[in-house]
Amino acid sequence: MTVKKKKAVRLGARVFFYLYIIIMFYFVLLSERYGRETGYQTSHVNLVLFKEIQRFWNYRHLLSPEAVITNLFGNIFAFSPFGFMIPIISKKAKGVIAAVFSTFMFSLLIESCQLVMKVGVFDVDDLLLNTVGGLIGYLAYWVSLKGYHFSQKRKQKNYNSKKEEGRR
Numbered sequence: 454m455t456v457k458k459k460k461a462v463r464l465g466a467r468v469f470f471y472l473y474i475i476i477m478f479y480f481v482l483l484s485e486r487y488g489r490e491t492g493y494q495t496s497h498v499n500l501v502l503f504k505e506i507q508r509f510w511n512y513r514h515l516l517s518p519e520a521v522i523t524n525l526f527g528n529i530f531a532f533s534p535f536g537f538m539i540p541i542i543s544k545k546a547k548g549v550i551a552a553v554f555s556t557f558m559f560s561l562l563i564e565s566c567q568l569v570m571k572v573g574v575f576d577v578d579d580l581l582l583n584t585v586g587g588l589i590g591y592l593a594y595w596v597s598l599k600g601y602h603f604s605q606k607r608k609q610k611n612y613n614s615k616k617e618e619g620r621r
Contacts, residue, residue, distance in 0.1 A: 466541040473534055474559075480531075481563050482572055497574040505578040528582035529589060532556055536590025549591055556587025 454462075480486075499505055506525065513521045539552045546555050560583035568575040 463542060466538055470538045470542050473538070477531065477563065478566070482566055482570060494571070496568045496571050498568065499574055499576040499578065502577050502581065505574075505576055506582075525582075528579055529586035532560065532583040532586030533590035533593065535559060536587030536592075537594045538590075539587075540591065540594055549588070549595070552591035552594075553584060553588050556590075557584045560584060560587075 509516065509521055509524045535556050536552050539546050539555050540548075543551075543555075546552055557580065560580050563583075564575045564579060567573040
């Protein structure tokens, strides 16, 4: 890939990333679909790891499938793009640890905003699920990158083979 193409890809990824961040803040803090229109009188906090995950799992037969899926898998799904894009847009956050740490910090920022604005719940289970989502996103990035490099090597090998045949 040429330097010009790399810069274009990075710019496109940055635009997409910033739109993603805005959308995430909207859904987590303002979206009426998730009951964010009024806020609470006091902040709601869950500091017990696996408490909400276990509650949703134990009562899954009483809840709608949408509620269970949203609460158990929605955070993972929502934060996977973050883990995928962070190594693309950042020159420093290239490794898995940097991507997971960045995802955790972004999740902590969102949870803290919920706490301060008294919308939603500051939930350690969300921190865990969001971070797992970022890890999955990074792994998807890594697999994609390896696949890209493999295809480039194959392309180069085919090019060299044809070039060699042309000399004979």
